[in-house]
Amino acid sequence: MNINYIYDRLCEILDKEDILLNEPMKNHTSFKVGGPADILVMPREEKQIVDIINLVKQNNIPFFIMGNGSNLLVKDKGIRGVVIKIAENYSDFEIKENVVKAKAGILLSRLAKNILKAELEGFEFASGIPGSLGGAIAMNAGAYGGEMKDVVTSVKLLDTDGNIIELNNEQMEFGYRKSILSYKDFIVLEVTMTLKKGKYEDIKSIIDDITVKRTTKQPLNLPSAGSTFKRPEGYFAAKLIEDAGLKGLTFKDAQVSPKHCGFVVNLGNASANDILHLISIIKKTVKDKFDVLLEEEVKIVGED
Structure with a gap:
């Protein structure tokens, strides 16, 4: 890979401040470990994501999509090619009545706070999950009796040919810690969720209860990637x-x-x-x- 050539092409798509060379991945994961990525980019717009994907595909450059890095263990020699970090740069959202539309990079905790303000219930389970919405969709994240599949209406995705598609809940093939993204290289762009109107005090009470359980039972004071292992069938x-x-x-x-x-x-x-x-x-x-x-x-x- 000609790093200088790719860097110059990326500069035509992104602001220079959103392109990092030889970037230590320990700066981008909650585990605080990981060697360097050759190039790490942080797109701000849907078109930028599409253009980056087209660029790396045309040049046969390996690429890796990440969210907030909260469920990621990067090995010590790092990641070759281009890492596309869809996180805080790409995190707009809107709430209209009981429908929530949000970009893939928004943190679940931030989204949960705003859903609480809108007095919508059903998303409380996600309030303490330390990841981005896109990552949560990919692995059907869940906690305390709730999962993403319970609230998702549809997901806007970028497929491997650079086409933007939309899949409904059923087409997303949600299962225990998996989705269609477990075997297809789609990129989550935006998520639409349908929730129910509730009462602020009731919703906040559930979130507060979950927060207490998390802080008392989990080692949140130390770097980790959350639960290291999936729940084996019939066991914990x-x-x-x-x-x-x-x-x-x-x-x-x-x-x-x-x-x-x-x-x-x-x-x-x-x-x-x-x-x-x-x-x-x-x-x-x-x-x-x-x-x-x-x-x-x-x-x-x-x-x-």
Whole structure:
């Protein structure tokens, strides 16, 4: 890849301040680990996203789409090609009556606050999920009895040929921590949700209750990517890990959180390799003791 050529072409699409070269991915993930991306771009408009995709495809350059980086573990050698970060730069929204339209980069927490102001109920579950809307759609994020599939009406997407398409809830193929994006390289642009009118005090009470549960039960004071593992059918990952005697297990600066065994946390100076090594120990121990194979919920990307 001719970095200078691609950089010059990207400068025709984006402001220079929205293009970062050799950018450490630890600056863009909640785990605070990860080597450099060759180029990281932060588009502000739909047309910019379309133009970037066309550029990288025409030049056969590998690319990776990310949101807020809250469910991402980037390996220590980083990511080759172009990383397209759809986050705070692309986060407009509008609320009309009980219909919410929002760009993919908006944080769920920010969207939840504004939905509360509009006195709409049904989105409370997402108030403490630390990711972007696009990422939440891709993995059908959920918590405390709610999931994105419960509120989504339609999703505006960019397909691999650069066409903008719209899929309804059913066409999105939502399942447990998955959607059509689990096997198709679509990019989420905008989401439409339909909610119900409620009372401000009732909605706030539910959000406050969820906030208390999160802050008391989860290690939110340390870098992590949230729940490290998916829930195995018939089990709870955190309980399996604790019952395997792994609570507080530490490898260098990577640790199984003593507060919630479902979280692997970065005590400060962990590398991606340290975290991956600890994950492999957890998976092997749980498999040996209980014959249950844990599957990562955190998305692992980049070069070793």
